[in-house]
Amino acid sequence: MANSEHAIARIIYRYNLKGFLTIYLSQEWQNNAWTNISQRLYSYDDNNNILNRLDKNWENNSWINYRQELYYYDDNNNILNYLEQFWQNDTWVNCQQDTYTYDSKNNMLSDLWQKWQNNTWVNYELWTYSYDDNNNRLSLLTQFGYNGILYFTTLESVLGGIGGSELILFLMNTMPLLLIKE
Numbered sequence: 001m002a003n004s005e006h007a008i009a010r011i012i013y014r015y016n017l018k019g020f021l022t023i024y025l026s027q028e029w030q031n032n033a034w035t036n037i038s039q040r041l042y043s044y045d046d047n048n049n050i051l052n053r054l055d056k057n058w059e060n061n062s063w064i065n066y067r068q069e070l071y072y073y074d075d076n077n078n079i080l081n082y083l084e085q086f087w088q089n090d091t092w093v094n095c096q097q098d099t100y101t102y103d104s105k106n107n108m109l110s111d112l113w114q115k116w117q118n119n120t121w122v123n124y125e126l127w128t129y130s131y132d133d134n135n136n137r138l139s140l141l142t143q144f145g146y147n148g149i150l151y152f153t154t155l156e157s158v159l160g161g162i163g164g165s166e167l168i169l170f171l172m173n174t175m176p177l178l179l180i181k182e
Contacts, residue, residue, distance in 0.1 A: 022041050
């Protein structure tokens with residue numbers, strides 16, 4: 001018999017015919033029986049991209065929505081948007097999102113992370129990438145924000161090779177730091 005100090009728990013995993021996780025069920029042993037605690041439900045498109053992750057909690061003998069993640073893709077299966085929402089007052093409420101852009105070679109050019117504040121999307125972080133003609137990443141510019149203004153910046157840039165090593169220049173608030181990557 002379990003008590004609150006020594007609870008026994010289990011996770012049950014269920015998969016679709018393609019081998020992708022569809023249900024993650026958490027249960028605890030209470031009063032001589034397995035009792036539901038929470039579950040995650042996953043759905044996928046025909047290209048095996050995750051479309052939705054729905055989290056639910058077990059309350060008063062029924063499943064109650066808690067949180068969901070929605071994923072959107074382009075025709076090349078590149079993720080375009082990730083949206084996180086919470087269930088409040090019988091409706092889904094935005095929390096945060098990531099929006100991605102790509103070049104014609106499917107290299108990610110940007111990742112914009114935004115938070116939902118006062119019924120509008122507010123910029124929080126922006127990652128911008130550059131590549132050479134062989135699709136090797138040359139740089140990553142990271143900008144962090146506060147109240148929608150992107151102000152704190154870091155830049156990582158590959159400068160070239162030295163005997164099999166990459167020379168990476170890392171700038172943070174105009175303070176350079178030189179790293180050698182073996």
